[in-house]
Amino acid sequence: MPLIRTVIVDDSAFVRKAVRDMLSRSPKIDVVGAARNGEEALQMVEQLQPDVVTCDLFMPDLDGVGFVRKQMMRKPVPILILTASPKDAVRVIEALESGAVDFIQKPTALANDDLLAMREALIEKVQGVAAVASPPIVLPVPAVSFAQPSRPAVHVDIVVLGISTGGPQALRYLIPQFAADFPVPFVIVLHMPLGYTAPFAEKLAEISRLSVKEAHEGCLVQPGEALLAPAGRHLSFKKNSQGQVVVHLSVQPMDKPHRPSVDVLFQSAAETFHQRVLGVVMTGMGDDGKQGAAWIKAQGGTVLTQDEQSCVIYGMPRSVAEAGLSDAAVPLASMAAEISKRL
Template sequence: MRVLVIDDSAFMRKMITRMIEETRGLEVVGQARNGREGVELAEKLKPDLITLDIEMPELDGLGALRQIRVRCRKEDPAVLMCSSLTTEGSAEALKALRLGAADVIAKDPALVGKNDDGFRNELITKLKTIGTSRSQRRRAGAAPTEPGQPIARADAPPPKDIDLAGVDAVLIGSSTGGPPVLEDILAPLPAGLRVPVFVAQHMPAVFTKTLASRLDQHCANGARLITEPTMIERPGIYVAEGGRHLHLENVRGGIRAEMRTEPADALYRPSVNVLFSTGAKAFRGRVLGIQLTGMGDDGAKGAADLRRAGGRVIAQHESTCVVYGMPKAVVESGQADGVMTPSQIAGVLTGLCGPAGSRRSSEEFRKSA
């Protein structure tokens, strides 16, 4: 796969290029030192993949991304945004995902300069994953995506009816390409959510903080970040902090959410498996699990635990996934009760909302737990 590297730092261009060139199956075909030059090279070289810095002179990463999405629409290169580990950088990265970037990677020049294996492995894994997904979509004849829109929606099979009568909580697992989908399914929900919604999104802590803030701004039901032990006393949207795992427990008839480091060997933090498994136990199986786009199979084991406890699981439809890895693992293991597009999932969740007067009081919520 052919890669274009766009970064205003000569050092970062050199290091990223070296890491890519040392990898079989990846080839750097060009380098650009600012967004304007990057757009021109993207048109000329027609790469399969682009690494795109956010903060650059002349034309920043978001501006370059907008132009690439329009001017290179036929080739539809997959774009990996490179963001600093700052609140401002994470906010811009989430905007980039909404504009059509496939994924984001946090870059720390100090670690990159040390040839950090963690950064190298994440960079190569992300490039190969989004590149392979792009190739598969093109072979399948999927239309290029419109700028500012999620992956094009093919006709999905009619979703199975999901019984919401026994649902006391919603558990959502998400990874590559997930933040815009989370907005697509949670922002349309009317006020009056009757159950808590817990989200495990594979991202560093500073990114999940920004994600929770963005959801809070765009969702009628609000959202908050879980960073410390919290008793869940009312419905709402709760986002797990990155870097640790969200454990849910039934404590004396109430639900406690707590961020923990174990299991230490889990590849992704927060782990979807942990959220699904602990949530199913805490709510005694009265849960709805939703597996969104992402690489790997995190969530498949947890989905099995959830269904054994009596819960139900929805997997995102392949045609709308940036990477059809996590939902595929759930579907192929036979743990999906329904396969739906984001708009269909939003429609299901709307059934868990009602007029403000129908929202359960804190006391009623605690009793249901």
């Protein structure tokens, strides 16, 4: 199997060396070059034709967002953004909107245990994005709704959606297609590090007619609103003293690889809304959502998966489809209409 040819882009010599050392621990990765800024990186990518690029955000001459934009216009390549802090969230989101595949925290002078975990995560991300058949297409935000006109929901009381790598781009395309009077609540788990879900929800709200916000403990689950689970907390449902369904946030269960977990969201939706749940599993690495989809199906609900051709990484949807839990595989371009049709 060919090695994953990787180029590192960072103006810090320390970070370039740290990332090279980390990636060199994998027998599957070959670091073929290192650039100090976006302009150097454009030339290096053209010369070396890497499979993956890791890229800093803030650099002289041409920064990370500028590099992503220019490289995507030249020749799309999977780009993994390295970020120093959640304070950079707005710029990270701009890089994702411009075509970067994913992002991860960059190495700093941390304790050995933190560096070990970071190394493993970095290697996993590089190997994952290298499997991308083609980098995410930067889809324009739809100017009009492609979904069916809103009507009272007949079959569904809630839509729950799980998504990971490639998720920010897909959600920017999907969510703006729904009308402000969408007839049921929409609750989303997007795998993101701490500090990034609130800024992403704000950016998504700017282009959507639905009310979009990061969920908080006790907030009502109501039609016309899309809630994004906050990073670091599982999102489930409970009823308040008035009998209304509200959000409950918790670090439990601790044995899930992701927090928030799509499985936890889906299971709670199935236990709360029974057969009147529409689950949607979209682009992402791993199999989060498979167990949750089984809960939805066991209660008589419906599960849609994004089709392989339109996924950045066909991991989560594949796990659901191969388990026989998907009612339909749907292209991203048709997902809004399909969701509306199933209500």
